[in-house]
Amino acid sequence: MNPQQLTLALSKGRIFEETLPMLEAAGIRVLEDPEKSRKLILATNDPHLRVIIVRASDVPTYVQYGAADFGVAGKDVLLEHGGAGLYQPIDLAIAACRMSVAVSQGFDYDYAVRQGARLRVATKYTEIARQHFASKGVHIDLIKLYGSMELAPLVGLSDVIVDLVSTGNTLVANHLVEVEKIMDISSRLVVNQAALKLKRERLQPLLHAFSAAVALAAESAKCSAPSQLMQSMQKMQKEL
Ligand code: ATP
Numbered sequence: 735m736n737p738q739q740l741t742l743a744l745s746k747g748r749i750f751e752e753t754l755p756m757l758e759a760a761g762i763r764v765l766e767d768p769e770k771s772r773k774l775i776l777a778t779n780d781p782h783l784r785v786i787i788v789r790a791s792d793v794p795t796y797v798q799y800g801a802a803d804f805g806v807a808g809k810d811v812l813l814e815h816g817g818a819g820l821y822q823p824i825d826l827a828i829a830a831c832r833m834s835v836a837v838s839q840g841f842d843y844d845y846a847v848r849q850g851a852r853l854r855v856a857t858k859y860t861e862i863a864r865q866h867f868a869s870k871g872v873h874i875d876l877i878k879l880y881g882s883m884e885l886a887p888l889v890g891l892s893d894v895i896v897d898l899v900s901t902g903n904t905l906v907a908n909h910l911v912e913v914e915k916i917m918d919i920s921s922r923l924v925v926n927q928a929a930l931k932l933k934r935e936r937l938q939p940l941l942h943a944f945s946a947a948v949a950l951a952a953e954s955a956k957c958s959a960p961s962q963l964m965q966s967m968q969k970m971q972k973e974l
């Protein structure tokens with residue numbers, strides 16, 4: 735293992751896009767756009783840091799086995815994976831949404847989840863669903879899907895779905911109603927436990943930079959003076 739070389743696992747789309755400003759705060763630029771290139775290994779302006787592009791749900795696996803030293807993954811994905819071999823130091827507060835139960839309009843959810851009842855649940859998030867309904871004492875038949883969950887209650891595949899909700903537009907467009915929030919979801923930085931020890935000197939400044947960028951983003955959400963924010967960002971970039 736080259737202790738200098740670092741590999742960061744990211745997924746295309748919102749995680750890549752929302753992680754970029756944090757990398758930039760650490761002085762790192764990714765030299766290619768995964769939306770335009772078919773390449774899966776992307777160079778950065780730091781010759782010792784490369785980015786690999788993987789499916790969102792595969793990020794923990796790459797990091798667990800050390801194929802990537804660190805990565806960014808949603809709490810949903812991490813709960814489904816189980817977190818073995820991963821250190822999860824920072825909630826990046828990006829890709830924010832919630833995991834919820836949704837039903838067709840008119841479906842009597844309160845009656846359906848009475849103690850001892852049996853419910854057909856379609857979801858990609860089987861672990862989260864299993865634990866949620868077990869905690870309520872509701873027996874479920876789990877139907878594993880890989881996408882378009884909203885369709886399941888509409889065509890009689892399931893009584894309810896467990897899925898991510900952000901604006902709620904997808905539910906509305908499909909005449910579904912959110913009946914219960916299970917948990918808030920955001921994305922976390924995950925680090926391979928062995929890499930954290932063996933590549934500590936290389937990783938630590940990056941972890942600090944991510945933490946600083948999260949704190950700054952939280953501050954900017956409150957801050958009403960953007961020029962002040964720009965000044966503090968520039969100062970921080972120089973210091974890093
Ligand atoms: P895969 O490609 O592995 O099936 P995916 O399609 O869920 O995963 P993305 O859509 O890129 O991958 O989502 C990545 C992460 O972003 C999710 O794990 C979740 O934490 C978060 N997320 C998903 N949907 C939304 C949304 N509508 N708004 C905000 N964040 C979301």
Ligand code: PRP
Pocket residue numbers: 881882897898899900901902903904905
């Ligand atoms: C997620 C989720 C919902 C949608 C909710 O899908 O599975 O379908 O977002 O967002 P909304 O409440 O803002 O409408 P995503 O956009 O990630 O598509 P995918 O599952 O096909 O990748």
